[in-house]
Amino acid sequence: MKLEKLKEEKKKGKITFLLKDSDEVFANTIRRLVMEEVPVLAVEDLEIKDNNSALYDEMVGLRLGLCPIKTDLKSYELKENCKCGGEGCARCELKITLKSGKNGYVYCEDAVSTDPKCTFAYPKMPIVKLLPKQKVEMTLTAVLGKGKDHAKWIPGLAFYKREVNIKVGKVANPEQIVQQCPAPGIFSVKGNKLEVNSDKVHDCQICQKCVELDENISLEETGNFIFSLESWGQLAGKEMLHHAAEILVAKVDEMEKLL
Amino acid sequence: MIIPIRCFSCGKPIGHLYEEYRERVDKGEDAKKVLDSLEVERYCCRAVFLGQVDLIDIAGAFKKG
Numbered sequence: 001m002k003l004e005k006l007k008e009e010k011k012k013g014k015i016t017f018l019l020k021d022s023d024e025v026f027a028n029t030i031r032r033l034v035m036e037e038v039p040v041l042a043v044e045d046l047e048i049k050d051n052n053s054a055l056y057d058e059m060v061g062l063r064l065g066l067c068p069i070k071t072d073l074k075s076y077e078l079k080e081n082c083k084c085g086g087e088g089c090a091r092c093e094l095k096i097t098l099k100s101g102k103n104g105y106v107y108c109e110d111a112v113s114t115d116p117k118c119t120f121a122y123p124k125m126p127i128v129k130l131l132p133k134q135k136v137e138m139t140l141t142a143v144l145g146k147g148k149d150h151a152k153w154i155p156g157l158a159f160y161k162r163e164v165n166i167k168v169g170k171v172a173n174p175e176q177i178v179q180q181c182p183a184p185g186i187f188s189v190k191g192n193k194l195e196v197n198s199d200k201v202h203d204c205q206i207c208q209k210c211v212e213l214d215e216n217i218s219l220e221e222t223g224n225f226i227f228s229l230e231s232w233g234q235l236a237g238k239e240m241l242h243h244a245a246e247i248l249v250a251k252v253d254e255m256e257k258l259l
Numbered sequence: 260m261i262i263p264i265r266c267f268s269c270g271k272p273i274g275h276l277y278e279e280y281r282e283r284v285d286k287g288e289d290a291k292k293v294l295d296s297l298e299v300e301r302y303c304c305r306a307v308f309l310g311q312v313d314l315i316d317i318a319g320a321f322k323k324g
Binding site for chain 1: 262264265269270271272274277278283301312313315316318319320322
């Protein structure tokens with residue numbers, strides 16, 4: 001198995017890489033590990049002292065749960081693995097206080113976290129909107145959790161597709177193919193001939209439209225996979241993959257012991 | 260009511276983009292261009308923006324039942 005990095009946008013937490021000499025089973029394993037097993041922090045409990053905003057307590061709670069929190073996996077532990085035995089300590093819980101009485105949106109940046117490393121990832125995320133005389137005051141408890149328990153603990157999106165080579169022979173109507181292809185830039189016309197832009201081939205959605213239109217075009221699967229990772233802000237793109245790999249190794253070790 | 264924190268389908272956080280979107284669209288900019296510049300790629304996330312109706316200012320004036 002080989003990995004080859006295609007594109008990395010660190011600011012947006014996106015990574016695209018090519019998975020070589022592998023199969024769908026492995027690609028899907030990585031996908032599931034990233035989405036279901038990699039733990040991140042999310043608000044789980046909240047103690048509401050005051051909330052006379054337009055949103056019900058439950059709605060504010062659900063909204064806060066979905067706000068991504070930057071997660072430092074070295075300093076936090078899953079509650080079930082924590083030394084405190086699930087009672088709640090500084091290793092497995094993060095306390096955040098939220099208090100506002102200002103007219104207008106209450107943002108995530110108004111919440112004060114006890115850990116300066118782990119704060120809400122998007123400061124300008126609106127939680128509620130207050131009218132004059134309305135206020136909210138609450139204490140939030142964030143814990144680590146897994147994506148298979150609730151979507152708020154999913155660290156990001158992971159997906160893959162097959163890599164194809166596009167082979168072009170003599171094409172009767174090249175303009176039509178450029179127009180009909182849903183991914184812009186793959187095909188171009190040069191002197192009445194259809195050309196494939198090699199740097200854009202990875203955008204191909206394998207919709208087979210070009211093959212339907214002209215029998216001299218063919219899509220050949222290379223057997224590789226284009227794997228994309230998109231982080232929601234809690235972890236960096238690479239971190240997600242790194243932890244997924246660690247979890248896979250731990251799971252294999254556990255299975256070996258049981259057999 | 261109020262813009263959702265995340266996209267319903269894919270889970271991408273989108274709430275923090277809404278204020279800029281609203282401001283620019285109200286000024287007369289094309290919604291497609293604004294969404295493209297905010298890098299909202301998938302149509303599931305784009306639909307959340309296009310279908311959003313802000314009712315919280317109206318609903319907030321009434322008592323919760």
